[in-house]
Amino acid sequence: MRYSAILTAAIGALALFTIGQPSMVRAQSTSGGIAEDFPVPPLYPGGVVLETRELSPGVYALVSNKPPTDNSGFVVGEKGVLVIDAHIDGDMARQIQARVREVTDKPILYLVNTNYHGDHTFGNYAFPEDTRIIAHRLTAERMKDFEHEKTLMLAAVDNDANILSDTRLRLPDITFDKTLRIDLGGRVVELCHFGAGNTPGDTVVYVPEAEAAWTGNLVLGEGIIPFLIEGGAVDYLATLAHFAQTIDARTIIPGHAIPTTGAALGRYLTYLNDLVREVRGARLRGHTLEQALNSYALPSAYVIPADSPLAAFSEFNNALHRWNLRVTYGELAGG
DSSP, X not given: OOOXXXXXXXXXXXXXXOOOOOOOSOOBOTTSSBOTTOOOOOOOOXXXXXXXXXXXXXXXXXXXSSTTSOOEEEEXXXXXXXXXXXXXXXXXXXXXXXXXXXXXXXXXXXXEOSSSSHHHHGGGGGSOTTSEEEEEHXXXXXXXXXXXXXXXXXXXXXTOGGGGTTOOOOOOSEEESSEEEEEOSSOEEEEEOOOOSSSTTOOEEEEGGGTEEEEETSSOOTTOOOOOSSSOHHHXXXXXXHHHHHOOOSEEEESSSOOEETHHHHHHHHHHHHHHHHHHXXXXXXXXXXXXXXXXXXXXGGOOOTTSTTGGGHHHHHHHHHHHHHHHHHHTTTO
């Protein structure tokens, strides 16, 4: 699925914006916690059930019944199984393994962490010792700051420390930089890093025969806009353009919300391109951050209707947009 018109506009826009290296830490207050205006997603795992959906023979999505709690998935080959993301705690990690065992008794050979955030990695420890964990090099590096990540994740689980009390650090066994091809026996899985987006080490897990991609936080889900937790809009735009140019994803299993199609990349590219253009224009007109926030509301194309099944995400989407605008205003300082 190619988005030539959007890509042409996006790539053209990239040439207009030359900025410094983006920050690689989540925004924090002076007290060490998440900044007060940071839109924290509700990720409490209580009552979460992962529904198994077969995308093609041997390729399965695990979709949460309580979005935006995490989705997952697994791929079965002749040799064994590859799992995508470990979820937030041991209970959820064991539920993933139970879903696998409903399909096959083959060994879980690999577990891929699509980013370093705790809701994707804290369940690592509950997988078998002989399961090889794979992550991008930058993801593996950031996973080492384990206690800090636990502190940051508390707000997402209603500050219930019991959820994370048994979690133990388990680091990746295998790292990669750009791509890694895994042959499970008659079924190939490709791991791709297209650049920084939601995190510096975002990984896309792609199964070519199914035209299915797991995106982690790079694409959050149907109806939800991009989330500039780390880095900035310009890098995110370049990353998604690279993604759209490289992979034909008929199905996208996002990190946190309703599964979608490859058309989501077009919507993300358009949103980020417009965000950069509007914020750059506001800065050139001498607008303060508050003036920019007041003059550039979430565009109507991304407003979730009240009668939509996604209506519960409406407030979160608006908060995401204001956060993204703040980040991009700072990113384009001097631009």
